[in-house]
Amino acid sequence: MPTESSPAPPTLRQVGQVLDELYDPSWAADWDAVGLVCGDPDASIARVLFAVDPVGEVVEEAIAWSADLMVAHHPLFLRGVHGVAATTPKGTLVHRMLTRGIALHVCHTNADAAAPGVSDALAAALGLTELRPLDPRPDAPGLGTGRIGSLPRAERLDAFRDRVASALPPTAHGVRVAGDPDRSIATVAVCGGAGDSYLDLVRAVGVDAYVTADLRHHPASEAGQYPAAPALVDVAHWASEWPWLADAAGRLVRALAQRGTTVETRVSTTCTDPWTLHVPSAVPAAGHRDQEGNIH
Known part of the structure; x- marks a missing residue:
């Protein structure tokens, strides 16, 4: 009262x-x-x-x-x-x-298009600065979906992966990465929520890494075939927003x-990501098992 x-x-x-x-x-x-x-x-x-x-x-x-x-x-x-x-x-x-x-x-x-909005908050959580829209609205400066920003200093992709994992709430999905772990990451694009529709745009703006959610197999695989393609960091949809x-x-x-x-x-801390369990593969990345269980 x-x-x-x-x-x-x-x-x-x-x-x-x-x-x-x-x-x-x-x-x-x-x-x-x-x-x-x-x-x-x-x-x-x-x-x-x-x-x-x-x-x-x-x-x-x-x-x-x-x-x-x-x-x-x-x-x-x-x-x-x-x-x-x-x-x-x-x-x-x-x-x-x-x-x-x-x-x-x-x-x-x-809220995705707002400034600040969903992607601004994701970018801030990752420590990015000098933010600008990834897909700006033509009718309103500063507004638009996604953000492009810079890290305080360049770091290896494996260190950036750890930065992302520690900045976002834990989920069974975790953080998936496509790219050379030794690659240097200085500029980053982010898009809270499902962002594989922006893969071509992300490649065009020339960032080192792209953080988003719900990346599908074929778009991610095709994006990685281009020269100098950005590293991809896929997080849970709920965690990204x-x-x-x-x-x-x-x-x-x-x-x-x-x-x-x-x-x-x-702020609700209830994890509403639909995935509740994740069992990583036990097969070494360098090979696969045949029907007899032998590694090749």
């Missing part, structure tokens, strides 16, 4: 207005679904939980913390629906949130403070 000296909490409408200023819905891709998903705009908002995925485990975290609002990066609904009955997993989540008074707001590709949560929470609090109000925020 607010005291005489503390500001009254904002309404959901006021919080949504700030989020839309920070992450303009017009920046979202035309296929995306961003903004308010459920909740009463006139409801009072005291606690806001930030999370990558609006899934069951995170909803339970929000309930346990008595959150009034969840700000998620990934949409709950990307396709049109004709009902939200509690007969499907997503319908059940909507009912669970609404019966506990929890609203849901999504900032997805509009998680650093943005704290940045978004801080920006929301500061913007609300300028309006004379505030909220308490929390």
Whole structure:
């Protein structure tokens, strides 16, 4: 409860207005679904939980913390629906949130394009500086998907791999690398989330390494065939976007403070990466086993 000296909490409408200023819905891709998903705009908002995925485990975290609002990066609904009955997993989540008074707001590709946005947070976590968009928006300087930056000093790829692994939250996926471990890395492109659609652009800008998620076999294999191709560092999708949560929470609090109000925020630490186990191959990289188990 607010005291005489503390500001009254904002309404959901006021919080949504700030989020839309920070992450303009017009920046979202035309296929995306961003903004308010459920909740009463006139409801009072005291606690806001930030999370990558609006899934069951995170909803339970929000309930346990008595959150009034969840700000998620990934949409709950990307396709049109004709009902939200509690007969499907997503319908059940909507009912669970609404019966506990929890609203849901999504900032997805509009947060990817923002400055600072998702890729800025990933780049900062890796210690990159002198950032600029990888795929800039032609209508707005500074905005765009992905970032290009520089390390404080060049380092070997195997050391850069360790930098990435220590900067991001652990997952079963881990960090996969394609490239010569001795290669020198000084300039780096990053893209939070799935980024293999930018492989040609990354090669064209001439960076030493590219950090992103969801790299597929064929695009990664083909990219590595070009002369002077950048090293590829593939991380879990959830881990690549998680650093943005704290940045978004801080920006929301500061913007609300300028309006004379505030909220308490929390960043979800629940790992919602879908992969839960990883068993590395026991076969030495220099060979393979035949049907009799002999190494060649």
